[in-house]
Amino acid sequence: MSGPVEWLLPxxxxxxxxxxxxVCARCERALARPPELVMPTVALDIPVWSCGPYGGPHRRIILDMKERGRVDVIPHAAAVLRAALEYLAARGELPEPQELSLVPAPTTRKHARQRGGDHVAALCRHTRLHTAELLFRIPRARDSVGMSAAERRRSLSGSVRVARAVRPPYASVLVDDVLTTGSTLAASRAALAYAGVAVIGAITLAAA
Ligand SMILES: [Zn+2]
Structure with a gap:
Protein backbone atom coordinates (compact mmCIF):
# COMPACT_ATOMS: atom_id res chain seq x y z
CA MET A 1 0.00 0.00 0.00
CA SER A 2 1.30 3.43 -0.79
CA GLY A 3 0.04 6.60 0.77
CA PRO A 4 0.68 10.29 0.22
CA VAL A 5 3.29 10.30 2.97
CA GLU A 6 5.62 8.19 0.84
CA TRP A 7 5.88 11.02 -1.68
CA LEU A 8 7.40 13.11 1.06
CA LEU A 9 9.39 10.52 3.02
CA PRO A 10 11.60 8.14 1.04
CA VAL A 23 12.07 -4.85 3.82
CA CYS A 24 14.30 -5.97 0.94
CA ALA A 25 14.52 -9.55 -0.41
CA ARG A 26 17.93 -10.15 1.17
CA CYS A 27 16.71 -9.10 4.62
CA GLU A 28 13.48 -11.12 4.16
CA ARG A 29 15.72 -14.20 3.65
CA ALA A 30 17.86 -13.36 6.69
CA LEU A 31 14.70 -12.95 8.78
CA ALA A 32 13.21 -16.25 7.57
CA ARG A 33 15.66 -18.45 9.51
CA PRO A 34 14.01 -21.07 11.75
CA PRO A 35 13.62 -20.22 15.44
CA GLU A 36 16.11 -21.67 17.90
CA LEU A 37 15.82 -22.78 21.49
CA VAL A 38 17.77 -20.35 23.67
CA MET A 39 18.95 -20.49 27.28
CA PRO A 40 18.24 -17.30 29.23
CA THR A 41 20.57 -16.42 32.12
CA VAL A 42 17.56 -16.41 34.45
CA ALA A 43 16.27 -19.96 34.90
CA LEU A 44 12.85 -20.52 33.34
CA ASP A 45 10.80 -23.72 33.45
CA ILE A 46 9.35 -23.14 29.99
CA PRO A 47 11.10 -23.39 26.61
CA VAL A 48 12.25 -20.05 25.14
CA TRP A 49 12.77 -19.65 21.39
CA SER A 50 14.31 -16.82 19.46
CA CYS A 51 13.79 -15.95 15.77
CA GLY A 52 17.42 -14.87 15.41
CA PRO A 53 20.40 -13.12 16.99
CA TYR A 54 20.15 -9.49 18.11
CA GLY A 55 22.14 -8.17 15.19
CA GLY A 56 21.75 -7.37 11.50
CA PRO A 57 18.20 -7.02 10.17
CA HIS A 58 16.59 -8.47 13.33
CA ARG A 59 18.13 -5.74 15.47
CA ARG A 60 17.43 -2.88 13.05
CA ILE A 61 13.80 -3.89 12.60
CA ILE A 62 13.29 -4.05 16.37
CA LEU A 63 14.91 -0.63 16.83
CA ASP A 64 12.75 0.82 14.05
CA MET A 65 9.58 -0.42 15.76
CA LYS A 66 10.69 0.41 19.27
CA GLU A 67 12.63 3.65 19.07
CA ARG A 68 11.48 5.19 15.81
CA GLY A 69 7.82 4.18 15.95
CA ARG A 70 7.98 2.73 12.42
CA VAL A 71 4.61 0.99 12.32
CA ASP A 72 4.99 -0.02 8.65
CA VAL A 73 7.62 -2.56 9.72
CA ILE A 74 5.36 -4.31 12.26
CA PRO A 75 3.52 -6.53 9.70
CA HIS A 76 6.91 -7.83 8.47
CA ALA A 77 8.05 -8.63 12.00
CA ALA A 78 4.65 -10.25 12.68
CA ALA A 79 5.09 -12.47 9.61
CA VAL A 80 8.48 -13.58 11.01
CA LEU A 81 6.89 -14.39 14.37
CA ARG A 82 3.97 -16.24 12.79
CA ALA A 83 6.28 -18.29 10.54
CA ALA A 84 8.36 -19.23 13.60
CA LEU A 85 5.25 -20.41 15.46
CA GLU A 86 4.14 -22.44 12.42
CA TYR A 87 7.60 -24.01 12.24
CA LEU A 88 7.47 -24.99 15.94
CA ALA A 89 3.95 -26.43 15.48
CA ALA A 90 5.13 -28.48 12.49
CA ARG A 91 7.89 -29.91 14.70
CA GLY A 92 5.38 -30.75 17.42
CA GLU A 93 6.94 -28.34 19.92
CA LEU A 94 3.86 -26.11 20.19
CA PRO A 95 0.16 -26.50 19.34
CA GLU A 96 -1.05 -25.07 16.03
CA PRO A 97 -0.77 -21.24 16.05
CA GLN A 98 -4.59 -20.92 15.88
CA GLU A 99 -4.71 -22.75 19.21
CA LEU A 100 -2.39 -20.33 20.99
CA SER A 101 -2.97 -17.14 22.92
CA LEU A 102 -0.09 -14.72 22.49
CA VAL A 103 0.66 -12.73 25.63
CA PRO A 104 2.81 -9.65 24.91
CA ALA A 105 5.55 -8.92 27.46
CA PRO A 106 4.63 -5.99 29.70
CA THR A 107 5.42 -2.38 29.05
CA THR A 108 4.72 0.59 31.28
CA ARG A 109 1.64 2.41 30.04
CA LYS A 110 3.57 5.68 30.10
CA HIS A 111 6.22 4.26 27.76
CA ALA A 112 3.61 2.80 25.43
CA ARG A 113 1.94 6.20 25.13
CA GLN A 114 5.23 8.04 24.58
CA ARG A 115 6.27 5.74 21.76
CA GLY A 116 2.93 5.81 20.02
CA GLY A 117 1.70 2.42 21.21
CA ASP A 118 3.09 -0.80 22.57
CA HIS A 119 5.02 -2.33 19.66
CA VAL A 120 5.09 -5.86 21.14
CA ALA A 121 1.30 -5.90 21.52
CA ALA A 122 0.96 -4.55 17.96
CA LEU A 123 3.37 -7.23 16.78
CA CYS A 124 1.20 -9.95 18.36
CA ARG A 125 -2.04 -8.51 16.95
CA HIS A 126 -0.56 -8.34 13.44
CA THR A 127 0.00 -12.12 13.46
CA ARG A 128 -3.84 -12.32 13.42
CA LEU A 129 -3.56 -14.95 16.16
CA HIS A 130 -5.40 -14.66 19.45
CA THR A 131 -3.66 -12.00 21.53
CA ALA A 132 -4.27 -11.56 25.25
CA GLU A 133 -2.90 -8.23 26.47
CA LEU A 134 -2.81 -9.19 30.12
CA LEU A 135 0.47 -7.85 31.45
CA PHE A 136 1.56 -4.41 32.47
CA ARG A 137 4.47 -3.11 34.47
CA ILE A 138 4.25 -0.87 37.48
CA PRO A 139 6.66 1.97 36.85
CA ARG A 140 9.53 2.26 39.28
CA ALA A 141 10.99 5.49 40.52
CA ARG A 142 14.47 4.20 39.83
CA ASP A 143 15.63 3.64 36.27
CA SER A 144 17.26 0.30 35.48
CA VAL A 145 20.20 2.02 33.75
CA GLY A 146 23.35 1.38 35.75
CA MET A 147 21.89 -1.50 37.73
CA SER A 148 23.70 -4.84 37.92
CA ALA A 149 21.93 -7.89 36.45
CA ALA A 150 20.97 -9.05 39.96
CA GLU A 151 19.64 -5.61 40.94
CA ARG A 152 17.65 -5.40 37.72
CA ARG A 153 16.16 -8.83 38.39
CA ARG A 154 15.10 -7.85 41.91
CA SER A 155 13.64 -4.60 40.61
CA LEU A 156 11.69 -6.39 37.89
CA SER A 157 10.25 -9.25 39.89
CA GLY A 158 7.07 -8.07 41.50
CA SER A 159 6.69 -5.10 39.14
CA VAL A 160 4.80 -7.11 36.52
CA ARG A 161 1.06 -7.36 37.06
CA VAL A 162 -1.82 -9.16 35.37
CA ALA A 163 -4.37 -6.59 34.25
CA ARG A 164 -7.58 -8.60 34.45
CA ALA A 165 -8.68 -11.92 35.79
CA VAL A 166 -9.55 -13.20 32.33
CA ARG A 167 -8.00 -16.48 31.34
CA PRO A 168 -6.94 -16.71 27.70
CA PRO A 169 -8.97 -19.33 25.78
CA TYR A 170 -5.87 -21.12 24.49
CA ALA A 171 -2.45 -22.20 25.72
CA SER A 172 -0.46 -19.03 26.40
CA VAL A 173 2.87 -18.17 24.83
CA LEU A 174 4.79 -15.12 26.03
CA VAL A 175 6.10 -12.82 23.30
CA ASP A 176 8.81 -10.17 23.56
CA ASP A 177 11.02 -8.30 21.13
CA VAL A 178 14.50 -8.98 22.57
CA LEU A 179 15.69 -11.58 25.04
CA THR A 180 18.47 -10.27 27.25
CA THR A 181 18.70 -12.00 30.65
CA GLY A 182 15.18 -13.45 30.58
CA SER A 183 14.17 -11.52 33.72
CA THR A 184 11.14 -9.91 32.04
CA LEU A 185 9.92 -13.31 30.85
CA ALA A 186 10.49 -14.84 34.29
CA ALA A 187 8.60 -12.02 36.05
CA SER A 188 5.79 -12.32 33.48
CA ARG A 189 5.63 -16.08 33.89
CA ALA A 190 5.45 -15.73 37.68
CA ALA A 191 2.71 -13.06 37.52
CA LEU A 192 0.63 -15.19 35.14
CA ALA A 193 1.10 -18.33 37.26
CA TYR A 194 -0.11 -16.36 40.30
CA ALA A 195 -3.22 -15.37 38.29
CA GLY A 196 -3.79 -19.00 37.32
CA VAL A 197 -2.73 -18.61 33.68
CA ALA A 198 -0.55 -21.46 32.44
CA VAL A 199 2.24 -20.57 30.01
CA ILE A 200 3.70 -23.23 27.74
CA GLY A 201 6.58 -21.29 26.21
CA ALA A 202 8.06 -17.96 25.21
CA ILE A 203 9.33 -16.56 21.94
CA THR A 204 11.29 -13.42 21.12
CA LEU A 205 12.16 -11.82 17.78
CA ALA A 206 15.83 -11.79 18.75
CA ALA A 207 18.21 -12.95 21.48
CA ALA A 208 21.04 -10.69 22.65
ZN1 LIG B 1 17.38 -4.98 3.56
Missing amino acids: VHCAGCRAPGVR
Whole structure:
Protein backbone atom coordinates (compact mmCIF):
# COMPACT_ATOMS: atom_id res chain seq x y z
CA MET A 1 0.00 0.00 0.00
CA SER A 2 1.30 3.43 -0.79
CA GLY A 3 0.04 6.60 0.77
CA PRO A 4 0.68 10.29 0.22
CA VAL A 5 3.29 10.30 2.97
CA GLU A 6 5.62 8.19 0.84
CA TRP A 7 5.88 11.02 -1.68
CA LEU A 8 7.40 13.11 1.06
CA LEU A 9 9.39 10.52 3.02
CA PRO A 10 11.60 8.14 1.04
CA VAL A 11 11.04 4.50 1.99
CA HIS A 12 14.06 2.41 2.91
CA CYS A 13 14.55 -1.19 4.05
CA ALA A 14 14.18 -1.48 7.82
CA GLY A 15 16.82 -4.22 7.84
CA CYS A 16 19.66 -2.67 5.81
CA ARG A 17 18.53 0.84 4.77
CA ALA A 18 18.40 -0.08 1.04
CA PRO A 19 16.13 2.47 -0.65
CA GLY A 20 12.71 1.84 -2.20
CA VAL A 21 11.37 -1.05 -0.05
CA ARG A 22 10.22 -1.54 3.54
CA VAL A 23 12.07 -4.85 3.82
CA CYS A 24 14.30 -5.97 0.94
CA ALA A 25 14.52 -9.55 -0.41
CA ARG A 26 17.93 -10.15 1.17
CA CYS A 27 16.71 -9.10 4.62
CA GLU A 28 13.48 -11.12 4.16
CA ARG A 29 15.72 -14.20 3.65
CA ALA A 30 17.86 -13.36 6.69
CA LEU A 31 14.70 -12.95 8.78
CA ALA A 32 13.21 -16.25 7.57
CA ARG A 33 15.66 -18.45 9.51
CA PRO A 34 14.01 -21.07 11.75
CA PRO A 35 13.62 -20.22 15.44
CA GLU A 36 16.11 -21.67 17.90
CA LEU A 37 15.82 -22.78 21.49
CA VAL A 38 17.77 -20.35 23.67
CA MET A 39 18.95 -20.49 27.28
CA PRO A 40 18.24 -17.30 29.23
CA THR A 41 20.57 -16.42 32.12
CA VAL A 42 17.56 -16.41 34.45
CA ALA A 43 16.27 -19.96 34.90
CA LEU A 44 12.85 -20.52 33.34
CA ASP A 45 10.80 -23.72 33.45
CA ILE A 46 9.35 -23.14 29.99
CA PRO A 47 11.10 -23.39 26.61
CA VAL A 48 12.25 -20.05 25.14
CA TRP A 49 12.77 -19.65 21.39
CA SER A 50 14.31 -16.82 19.46
CA CYS A 51 13.79 -15.95 15.77
CA GLY A 52 17.42 -14.87 15.41
CA PRO A 53 20.40 -13.12 16.99
CA TYR A 54 20.15 -9.49 18.11
CA GLY A 55 22.14 -8.17 15.19
CA GLY A 56 21.75 -7.37 11.50
CA PRO A 57 18.20 -7.02 10.17
CA HIS A 58 16.59 -8.47 13.33
CA ARG A 59 18.13 -5.74 15.47
CA ARG A 60 17.43 -2.88 13.05
CA ILE A 61 13.80 -3.89 12.60
CA ILE A 62 13.29 -4.05 16.37
CA LEU A 63 14.91 -0.63 16.83
CA ASP A 64 12.75 0.82 14.05
CA MET A 65 9.58 -0.42 15.76
CA LYS A 66 10.69 0.41 19.27
CA GLU A 67 12.63 3.65 19.07
CA ARG A 68 11.48 5.19 15.81
CA GLY A 69 7.82 4.18 15.95
CA ARG A 70 7.98 2.73 12.42
CA VAL A 71 4.61 0.99 12.32
CA ASP A 72 4.99 -0.02 8.65
CA VAL A 73 7.62 -2.56 9.72
CA ILE A 74 5.36 -4.31 12.26
CA PRO A 75 3.52 -6.53 9.70
CA HIS A 76 6.91 -7.83 8.47
CA ALA A 77 8.05 -8.63 12.00
CA ALA A 78 4.65 -10.25 12.68
CA ALA A 79 5.09 -12.47 9.61
CA VAL A 80 8.48 -13.58 11.01
CA LEU A 81 6.89 -14.39 14.37
CA ARG A 82 3.97 -16.24 12.79
CA ALA A 83 6.28 -18.29 10.54
CA ALA A 84 8.36 -19.23 13.60
CA LEU A 85 5.25 -20.41 15.46
CA GLU A 86 4.14 -22.44 12.42
CA TYR A 87 7.60 -24.01 12.24
CA LEU A 88 7.47 -24.99 15.94
CA ALA A 89 3.95 -26.43 15.48
CA ALA A 90 5.13 -28.48 12.49
CA ARG A 91 7.89 -29.91 14.70
CA GLY A 92 5.38 -30.75 17.42
CA GLU A 93 6.94 -28.34 19.92
CA LEU A 94 3.86 -26.11 20.19
CA PRO A 95 0.16 -26.50 19.34
CA GLU A 96 -1.05 -25.07 16.03
CA PRO A 97 -0.77 -21.24 16.05
CA GLN A 98 -4.59 -20.92 15.88
CA GLU A 99 -4.71 -22.75 19.21
CA LEU A 100 -2.39 -20.33 20.99
CA SER A 101 -2.97 -17.14 22.92
CA LEU A 102 -0.09 -14.72 22.49
CA VAL A 103 0.66 -12.73 25.63
CA PRO A 104 2.81 -9.65 24.91
CA ALA A 105 5.55 -8.92 27.46
CA PRO A 106 4.63 -5.99 29.70
CA THR A 107 5.42 -2.38 29.05
CA THR A 108 4.72 0.59 31.28
CA ARG A 109 1.64 2.41 30.04
CA LYS A 110 3.57 5.68 30.10
CA HIS A 111 6.22 4.26 27.76
CA ALA A 112 3.61 2.80 25.43
CA ARG A 113 1.94 6.20 25.13
CA GLN A 114 5.23 8.04 24.58
CA ARG A 115 6.27 5.74 21.76
CA GLY A 116 2.93 5.81 20.02
CA GLY A 117 1.70 2.42 21.21
CA ASP A 118 3.09 -0.80 22.57
CA HIS A 119 5.02 -2.33 19.66
CA VAL A 120 5.09 -5.86 21.14
CA ALA A 121 1.30 -5.90 21.52
CA ALA A 122 0.96 -4.55 17.96
CA LEU A 123 3.37 -7.23 16.78
CA CYS A 124 1.20 -9.95 18.36
CA ARG A 125 -2.04 -8.51 16.95
CA HIS A 126 -0.56 -8.34 13.44
CA THR A 127 0.00 -12.12 13.46
CA ARG A 128 -3.84 -12.32 13.42
CA LEU A 129 -3.56 -14.95 16.16
CA HIS A 130 -5.40 -14.66 19.45
CA THR A 131 -3.66 -12.00 21.53
CA ALA A 132 -4.27 -11.56 25.25
CA GLU A 133 -2.90 -8.23 26.47
CA LEU A 134 -2.81 -9.19 30.12
CA LEU A 135 0.47 -7.85 31.45
CA PHE A 136 1.56 -4.41 32.47
CA ARG A 137 4.47 -3.11 34.47
CA ILE A 138 4.25 -0.87 37.48
CA PRO A 139 6.66 1.97 36.85
CA ARG A 140 9.53 2.26 39.28
CA ALA A 141 10.99 5.49 40.52
CA ARG A 142 14.47 4.20 39.83
CA ASP A 143 15.63 3.64 36.27
CA SER A 144 17.26 0.30 35.48
CA VAL A 145 20.20 2.02 33.75
CA GLY A 146 23.35 1.38 35.75
CA MET A 147 21.89 -1.50 37.73
CA SER A 148 23.70 -4.84 37.92
CA ALA A 149 21.93 -7.89 36.45
CA ALA A 150 20.97 -9.05 39.96
CA GLU A 151 19.64 -5.61 40.94
CA ARG A 152 17.65 -5.40 37.72
CA ARG A 153 16.16 -8.83 38.39
CA ARG A 154 15.10 -7.85 41.91
CA SER A 155 13.64 -4.60 40.61
CA LEU A 156 11.69 -6.39 37.89
CA SER A 157 10.25 -9.25 39.89
CA GLY A 158 7.07 -8.07 41.50
CA SER A 159 6.69 -5.10 39.14
CA VAL A 160 4.80 -7.11 36.52
CA ARG A 161 1.06 -7.36 37.06
CA VAL A 162 -1.82 -9.16 35.37
CA ALA A 163 -4.37 -6.59 34.25
CA ARG A 164 -7.58 -8.60 34.45
CA ALA A 165 -8.68 -11.92 35.79
CA VAL A 166 -9.55 -13.20 32.33
CA ARG A 167 -8.00 -16.48 31.34
CA PRO A 168 -6.94 -16.71 27.70
CA PRO A 169 -8.97 -19.33 25.78
CA TYR A 170 -5.87 -21.12 24.49
CA ALA A 171 -2.45 -22.20 25.72
CA SER A 172 -0.46 -19.03 26.40
CA VAL A 173 2.87 -18.17 24.83
CA LEU A 174 4.79 -15.12 26.03
CA VAL A 175 6.10 -12.82 23.30
CA ASP A 176 8.81 -10.17 23.56
CA ASP A 177 11.02 -8.30 21.13
CA VAL A 178 14.50 -8.98 22.57
CA LEU A 179 15.69 -11.58 25.04
CA THR A 180 18.47 -10.27 27.25
CA THR A 181 18.70 -12.00 30.65
CA GLY A 182 15.18 -13.45 30.58
CA SER A 183 14.17 -11.52 33.72
CA THR A 184 11.14 -9.91 32.04
CA LEU A 185 9.92 -13.31 30.85
CA ALA A 186 10.49 -14.84 34.29
CA ALA A 187 8.60 -12.02 36.05
CA SER A 188 5.79 -12.32 33.48
CA ARG A 189 5.63 -16.08 33.89
CA ALA A 190 5.45 -15.73 37.68
CA ALA A 191 2.71 -13.06 37.52
CA LEU A 192 0.63 -15.19 35.14
CA ALA A 193 1.10 -18.33 37.26
CA TYR A 194 -0.11 -16.36 40.30
CA ALA A 195 -3.22 -15.37 38.29
CA GLY A 196 -3.79 -19.00 37.32
CA VAL A 197 -2.73 -18.61 33.68
CA ALA A 198 -0.55 -21.46 32.44
CA VAL A 199 2.24 -20.57 30.01
CA ILE A 200 3.70 -23.23 27.74
CA GLY A 201 6.58 -21.29 26.21
CA ALA A 202 8.06 -17.96 25.21
CA ILE A 203 9.33 -16.56 21.94
CA THR A 204 11.29 -13.42 21.12
CA LEU A 205 12.16 -11.82 17.78
CA ALA A 206 15.83 -11.79 18.75
CA ALA A 207 18.21 -12.95 21.48
CA ALA A 208 21.04 -10.69 22.65
ZN1 LIG B 1 17.38 -4.98 3.56
